[in-house]
Amino acid sequence: MYEHVFIGKIVEEVLKKITLGITLHVGDYLVGLEPQKQRLISLLNVGSDDTVHMVGIHGIGGIGKTTLALEVYNSTVHQFQCSCFLKVRENYHKNGLVLQKILLSQIVEKNIEINSVEEGISILQKILSKNKVLLLLDDVDNEKQLQAIAGKPNWFGLGSRVIITTRNQRLLTLHGVEAEHTYEVKELNDKDAFELVRWNAFKNEKTDRVFSGYAHVLDRAVAYASGLPLALEVIGSHFSNRTIEECKCALDQCERVLDEKIQMTLQLSFDDLKKEEKIVFLDIACCLKGYKLTTVEQILRAHHGYSIRNHINVLVEKSLIKISEFGNVTLHDLIEDMGKDIVRQESPNPGERSRLWDSDDIEEVLKENKVSSFESSRCRDIKSVPPLNCPSLIELDLSYCANLESFPLMVNGFRGQLKLKILRLINCRKIKIIPLIMLDSLEELNLRGCTNLKTIPPLKLASFEELDLSYCTTLESFPHVVDGFLGKLKTLLLTNCHNLKSIPPIKLDSLEKVDFSNCHLLERYSILGNLNLPKRDAVLSMNPTPSSRVEYICHENCKVSLDYLSDRLLMFANVTELHLTKNRITVLPKSIKEFKFLSRLILDDCKELQEIQEIPPSLKSLSALNCQALTSSCKTKLLNQVMI
Known part of the structure; x- marks a missing residue:
């Protein structure tokens, strides 16, 4: 071998030794990191060389994921044969080819020609499996990125460690990172936050100046930033070389309009959402922060159906919202501001x-x-x-x-x-x-859950189609209907109107759905006759008109009488579903068989019910749970009944 070639190889090896374990610049001033750093180092378990660990760090933008990961990287890099810090999001272009080339160039310290992602995976597996590697993959936002450069633990030599930072916790799960090897970065406490904003404002100036008048404005900055390091650094820089009044003005401006750098950083997570997820996030950020999760789901289900739970899970996984231990939907104050600012920009x-x-x-x-x-x-x-x-x-x-x-x-x-x-x-x-x-044009009036509403003024609503007074628990009387006519009304909901006693004469030719569940005090309504009094001569003066449109009737926990079941209910000949749960009836009369189209009948908790005399011909589902008084002969007849 020529002497100069030999010397060149020696120099190359020496340089490798020198650069092995080189640390990376983290930041000029770090506070509050040590406890979190030690927690992550324990998760890495660097001393164990008989396995490969992947550790995930997740959290909202600007929370300090990269800073924390770099601190851990610098503290452990000297224990590995080779290492690489890779900014994933900014170097990912359509596929993982660029990422693979960067990774290989840092591991083997020379450029290797790669023609496809598949070829890159094969080369990476061969090289990485022979080395104890420390790999820091920063700001991952796509599972394909991980598949291209760190597919599985068996790609790496024993003792290797892979650190992944991301805003999306689900990516870690999808990639097989175990839950016990993930860590969510915490906000700074007020003491550390104060110190960080102070340093960025005054650097190494004497701290006496801070407490001579600046402490109050710094406290305001700490409260505004809510422990977000990025915001503290940005606000602190705005305070640099400013008077107290100028600092107050700068903070006022930040509170009115989110700083552009903070906005851009936080909005990356929003931009990654799908269209419906963005809508749900903006609804929560603008209007629903602090509400119970169950309430949020109930409100938004009207627009998004039962997929709302999945949308909320995505927002949690992307660190945009959180569910507190008490079941409330929360989000960081600056994430809330970011969402509101997006709407303002419309x-x-x-x-x-x-x-x-x-x-x-x-x-x-x-x-x-x-x-x-x-x-x-x-x-x-x-x-x-x-x-x-x-x-x-x-x-x-x-x-x-x-x-x-x-x-x-x-x-x-x-x-x-x-x-x-x-x-x-x-x-x-x-x-x-x-x-x-x-209102001659009103089609829908929804007062559901107005629990303090006691009275409603007269209605004159020629176009009325839907009236929902459910859960108006203090409502004592149904509103008077001018001319007694709601000819287009299709839906009438009075569920849980506990104090409602009566409904005045109304003509409802188009009614399709009516629900009086849990109207404990309801005694009479002229559409269907007298529910409480058994005598037919107690029926109100307005003669009821048969309706062929109603398909669903619910009289749960109402005072339904035998007279009503035998006569008045038959006006709704086309009903397909009938709920009579928690009624004090003793007999379901033979007239029930006249419901030719009834397919579902619910009699649960009718504890005084003894006899079901007939079964409608089209019935497919009968539920009589907890009907304790049913006679043995009735039970036998029901068991022998052929249900089609």
């Missing part, structure tokens, strides 16, 4: 934005009187609605506005001008009264 005009949460914006929009559809549900700030004179307003939804106390009693233009078709005030629990409703 338009400078609040009336053209997809969501409203600020009471001043809501009042401004309603006073403009130019909107055709207005939804500001779940706004906790709004307490009252200004007078409405919006000829173009078609839909008004103020559901779940927990502090809404009143509607304007005098509503300009309501009669003859307002074309409102939908009015929803679901779960507005402080509302006690709503204005006179004389």
